[in-house]
Amino acid sequence: MLVVNQALAHPQGVPLATEAPLDYWDALASTAGHRQAFLPPTGGTVYGTLLNHRDALAALGDQVNVAPYKAPPQAPILYIKPRNTVIGHRVPVVVPGDAPELEIGATLGIVIGRTASNVPADGALEFVAGYTVVNDISVPHASFYRPSMRFKCRDGFCPIGPAVVARALVPDADALDITVAIDGEIVQRSSTAGLVRPIPRLIADVTEFMTLYPGDVLMVGVASGAPRARAGQTVTIAIQGVGRLENTLVAAARGVA
Amino acid sequence: MKRARVAYGGAIHDATEHPAGLQLADGRVLAEEAVVWLPPFEVGTVIALGLNYADHVKELAKELTVTTKDEPLAFLKSRGALIGHRGQTRRPADVKFMHYECELAVIIGRAAKGVRREDAMQYISGYSVANDYAVRDYLENYYRPNLRVKNRDTCTVLGPWLVDAADVPTPHDLQLRTLVNGVVTQKGCTRDMISDIPALIEYLSSFMTLGVGDVILTGTPDGVVNVNVGDVVVTEIDGIGRLTNTIVGDAEFGR
Numbered sequence: 001m002l003v004v005n006q007a008l009a010h011p012q013g014v015p016l017a018t019e020a021p022l023d024y025w026d027a028l029a030s031t032a033g034h035r036q037a038f039l040p041p042t043g044g045t046v047y048g049t050l051l052n053h054r055d056a057l058a059a060l061g062d063q064v065n066v067a068p069y070k071a072p073p074q075a076p077i078l079y080i081k082p083r084n085t086v087i088g089h090r091v092p093v094v095v096p097g098d099a100p101e102l103e104i105g106a107t108l109g110i111v112i113g114r115t116a117s118n119v120p121a122d123g124a125l126e127f128v129a130g131y132t133v134v135n136d137i138s139v140p141h142a143s144f145y146r147p148s149m150r151f152k153c154r155d156g157f158c159p160i161g162p163a164v165v166a167r168a169l170v171p172d173a174d175a176l177d178i179t180v181a182i183d184g185e186i187v188q189r190s191s192t193a194g195l196v197r198p199i200p201r202l203i204a205d206v207t208e209f210m211t212l213y214p215g216d217v218l219m220v221g222v223a224s225g226a227p228r229a230r231a232g233q234t235v236t237i238a239i240q241g242v243g244r245l246e247n248t249l250v251a252a253a254r255g256v257a
Numbered sequence: 258m259k260r261a262r263v264a265y266g267g268a269i270h271d272a273t274e275h276p277a278g279l280q281l282a283d284g285r286v287l288a289e290e291a292v293v294w295l296p297p298f299e300v301g302t303v304i305a306l307g308l309n310y311a312d313h314v315k316e317l318a319k320e321l322t323v324t325t326k327d328e329p330l331a332f333l334k335s336r337g338a339l340i341g342h343r344g345q346t347r348r349p350a351d352v353k354f355m356h357y358e359c360e361l362a363v364i365i366g367r368a369a370k371g372v373r374r375e376d377a378m379q380y381i382s383g384y385s386v387a388n389d390y391a392v393r394d395y396l397e398n399y400y401r402p403n404l405r406v407k408n409r410d411t412c413t414v415l416g417p418w419l420v421d422a423a424d425v426p427t428p429h430d431l432q433l434r435t436l437v438n439g440v441v442t443q444k445g446c447t448r449d450m451i452s453d454i455p456a457l458i459e460y461l462s463s464f465m466t467l468g469v470g471d472v473i474l475t476g477t478p479d480g481v482v483n484v485n486v487g488d489v490v491v492t493e494i495d496g497i498g499r500l501t502n503t504i505v506g507d508a509e510f511g512r
Contacts, residue, residue: 075403096464148328
């Protein structure tokens, strides 16, 4: 298995080989000398997709028909994780002093390889460079109406990686098992199967109004029942054939938000 | 100083204001119409404010489920939506209400985290004019205002200039206005912001690190009206710039 676009936050800042066996990263991550941190494997804008898992939408039930929502979502509901949120594999996540627990949003990230504008679903995958693992972290909040940026845009709230796995090596990205483990114990199992908009349809509907550029990441959406974690715990998100993203939560220094 | 980034003669150039139009870094003096204007600096995170002028809140109040607030309504846009001065913005054929928003853009000049209100202005490198279009037909009640409304390609116009902060002594006393085909349709003053610039920097930097090139679009006053294909829309802020944009139809984009 091959990975691409990978670099380590090595003391000399030296990027490692651009292609290496996926197992290699696991082996590397477990050697004492390289436990510190990876750089994020992507450099573009990171977009999230809300309620794109059928079960996540179903969990809202009839709420979608009453205020404040008044109707089920029609177009893809997107949001942006700004650049201050993006960190790599094994970089610690600081838990803000005002949030006892953080919500762990495990999702597959589509990494764009070619400029995609008004792309039809049929053929959309040709615009995909590969896939990666994303942890879309939030301060828990109940409403999707107009959530404050405070909930999703804290520094370090979007771990990505360890690597981008080339599309050719992921034969069916719409059927990948995802697990979330906290301190080694699996707390959530989900899958990319059963998306409201499977990956080609999502790319088509997004690029109808908004161009995606090489290096941009489009998260396919988080399943219902996102687990929560606290400072001191280690969160590992594993996506079959794509990678295992691990980050430890640490408490903020006193007086730091 | 007023700075711009333009395309001319097969390359991208830094430029500054000149009595005849603009001057490229290599010395060439050109007319405004001779170049392609780009957003005037390398743009990082784009943060926009909803409902930051009291009169605009009143204007939209009918559709709001919140009428008072103690936290600024900030949302994010992406760089991909940006175009420069004298650009073209697409109006989809099937919509009924697409409107401009004239906004003062505040550009961050150094990394800002946990900044106090009294220190906030030191983190600003300069100002620009933004025209932040919205297509209200696409508004849905999830993550308002959703990206299909506010983050469409060509729908965030920025420029023409980045004006150095030192040259803008009174950013909270600037008149702003929009003209559609030469007729003034929107007027306001930056003194009427609900959350002023130091408050916005203090608020945002309380939970996120603002980086060099990050932009805060500080909201728009009362007076947004629908625009149609062929309209020339000028958003103007005294001392900052006059930003021109033309509305075009789907055919220009092969739709």
